[in-house]
Every structure is written in structure tokens, then in C-alpha cells.
Amino acid sequence: MTDYAPGQATDINPQLWTWFRAVDTDGSGQLTVDELQRALINGDWSPFNIRTVHMMINMFDADNSGTIGFSEFTSLWVYIEEWRRCFQTFDRDGSGTIDRQELTQALRAFGFNVSEKSVAFMIQKLDRGSHSIPFDSFVRTCVIFKSITDSFRAVDTDQDGYIQIGYDQFLDLVIRQI
Structure with a gap:
């Protein structure tokens, strides 16, 4: 109904x-x-x-x-x-997709301290052979980065950017993202 x-x-x-x-x-x-x-x-x-x-x-x-x-x-x-x-x-060039450089700028503007390597890997996982991602993949990427960052920060109690965790805790962090 x-x-x-x-x-x-x-x-x-x-x-x-x-x-x-x-x-x-x-x-x-x-x-x-x-x-x-x-x-x-x-x-x-x-x-x-x-x-x-x-x-x-x-x-x-x-x-x-x-x-x-x-x-x-x-x-x-x-x-x-x-x-x-x-x-x-x-999407500075108006292409309708976000390339590696544009995604890096977006994620950093959102406060995520991401490396070029991490962004390149994410683009590679989500692109459709064009080395850029469409709108839906952009949203998914940003939500994933936020979720992973929130999970990391919850364990990084002294907020120094480093954590020490066991395998079970690592799996718990990863499985929450699935």
C-alpha cells in the first residue's frame, strides 16, 4: 500500500x-x-x-x-x-564525470586526507574504462570514504592518524563497509 x-x-x-x-x-x-x-x-x-x-x-x-x-x-x-x-x-571541466584530480580535490575539500594512490585506486575500481567516474560512483565514493574515515576515527582514540588493531577488529571495520 x-x-x-x-x-x-x-x-x-x-x-x-x-x-x-x-x-x-x-x-x-x-x-x-x-x-x-x-x-x-x-x-x-x-x-x-x-x-x-x-x-x-x-x-x-x-x-x-x-x-x-x-x-x-x-x-x-x-x-x-x-x-x-x-x-x-x-566537475570543473563540465564533462559529466569526475576524474582523479577532481575527485582528489573534492575529497580533500570534504576534509579527507587522501593520497593520490588511494584516489587512483578508487577511480580504477569504479570507472567504466574512462579513468573517471559518473555521478553515482562519485556519491558512492564519498559515502564510502566518510564511512571508512568515521570507523577509523572511532578506533583512533588519540586522533593521531594511527591505530593498532587486531585481525577481528580489522574485519569488523571492513565488514561494516559492505
């Missing part, structure tokens, strides 16, 4: 509601991973990577249903639009 009906609230974006209904192909009022992937498009009209879509559902599925209702979709949409503005700021 849908979590919104026309006339229910006055602050509903009618265009967003129309888009939600259009991609909710089974009419359930909840977007599955496949339906959400159809709703999320990169600047080059390619769909979001399925792993990014899964990450978005994990982040915004407030009721843990495994799907996204309209209110969750609205929150997700606002989040994505904020990231899109950020992406456009760092």
Missing part, C-alpha cells in the same frame, strides 16, 4: 510523486532495487550502478522493508540533489 495519497499533505512535490508512480511499475507504493535503479539516472542518462542503488536503499529504508516508500524516496531525492550540486562544483 502506498504511503501517500493525493491531498494527504500540502508539502508534497507533485512532480516527484508523478516520477515515483511512474517507476513503481508494480503499483505497490514501494520501490524495489530494480525500480529505484530506473528512477536514478546519471548525467549521461545511464542508470545508477546497482551497488550504489543498494547502498541508497540501505541508507534510506527507514522501516527496514528492503524497499523505498514515497517519504523515503523524497528524502533520498533531496540527498541526491544536494550531491548533484556538489558534483557539478567539482
